[in-house]
Amino acid sequence: MLVSLTAPAFADVAIVSARAAEEQGRLEVTLTGEHIGKVLYFALYSSGRVIFKPDDQSEYQTAMLSPAQHKAILHGLELRSVGKSPDVVDGFLDLYCVQAWVHGVRQRQCAGNIEFSRKVPAALVKIWSRLRHFEPPGATPWVPTRLGLLLLPSKPPYDSVWAWPGAWPRPVESPGDSLVAELPGTALPELERHAGEQVDVNGKKYHVNYQSLVPSEDGWR
Numbered sequence: 221m222l223v224s225l226t227a228p229a230f231a232d233v234a235i236v237s238a239r240a241a242e243e244q245g246r247l248e249v250t251l252t253g254e255h256i257g258k259v260l261y262f263a264l265y266s267s268g269r270v271i272f273k274p275d276d277q278s279e280y281q282t283a284m285l286s287p288a289q290h291k292a293i294l295h296g297l298e299l300r301s302v303g304k305s306p307d308v309v310d311g312f313l314d315l316y317c318v319q320a321w322v323h324g325v326r327q328r329q330c331a332g333n334i335e336f337s338r339k340v341p342a343a344l345v346k347i348w349s350r351l352r353h354f355e356p357p358g359a360t361p362w363v364p365t366r367l368g369l370l371l372l373p374s375k376p377p378y379d380s381v382w383a384w385p386g387a388w389p390r391p392v393e394s395p396g397d398s399l400v401a402e403l404p405g406t407a408l409p410e411l412e413r414h415a416g417e418q419v420d421v422n423g424k425k426y427h428v429n430y431q432s433l434v435p436s437e438d439g440w441r
Contacts (some may be wrong), residue, residue: 244265244267244435246266247265248264248265248266248299248320248321249262250263250319251348253315254314254315254319260273262354264293269285272359275339275355285372293351293354298347299347301343302318302343303329305329305341307331308333308334315331316331316348317329317331329344334347339360360362365404365405366405366432367408367411369402369403369411370398371398371426372396377434379417382414383419389401399421399426403430
């Protein structure tokens with residue numbers, strides 16, 4: 221899940237934690253919102269592990285579904301239909317996307333008004349509506365262990381600038397004059413403290429995007 225502090229772009233290259241992937245199983249379906257960044261709303265794994273963002277909360281929750289619960293939440297959802305028809309953008313800047321893994325192949329479809337537009341396929345609306353509002357009992361807070369960062373060049377004027385901490389791994393170059401880095405989850409409070417500010421790396425100023433990486437989720441590399 222990604223929080224875009226000031227910048228609009230991100231890359232979609234896989235970062236996979238083999239250990240975490242083994243523990244959680246493979247990804248089956250995710251829901252994301254995309255505009256100035258990417259926000260993960262829901263992720264379900266083959267193990268029954270679910271990570272989700274409740275409608276009325278900013279913090280993430282996680283739960284382990286029983287086999288019966290796992291079967292029930294997917295019952296009647298046509299995951300194979302995802303990506304079989306064009307995206308429905310209709311001029312919306314905010315997109316809401318469903319990704320489903322069918323026989324190990326990722327399929328993706330997005331819409332600008334996914335629950336209310338008559339142009340969106342009914343199967344996609346059903347998937348989004350059920351999973352987006354799913355809140356299993358007994359859920360506990362989920363804290364990320366890894367963060368993916370994308371730094372995009374910034375131009376003056378600068379409202380506020382903070383220095384990249386010397387104890388953090390140095391960002392590395394990426395296409396388009398951007399930088400990427402991966403940090404431990406313990407860096408999250410510092411990033412949140414500097415929300416909306418530019419960061420100075422080797423004398424250059426950058427907009428900061430950061431993404432809390434769930435097991436097997438796409439990130440920046």
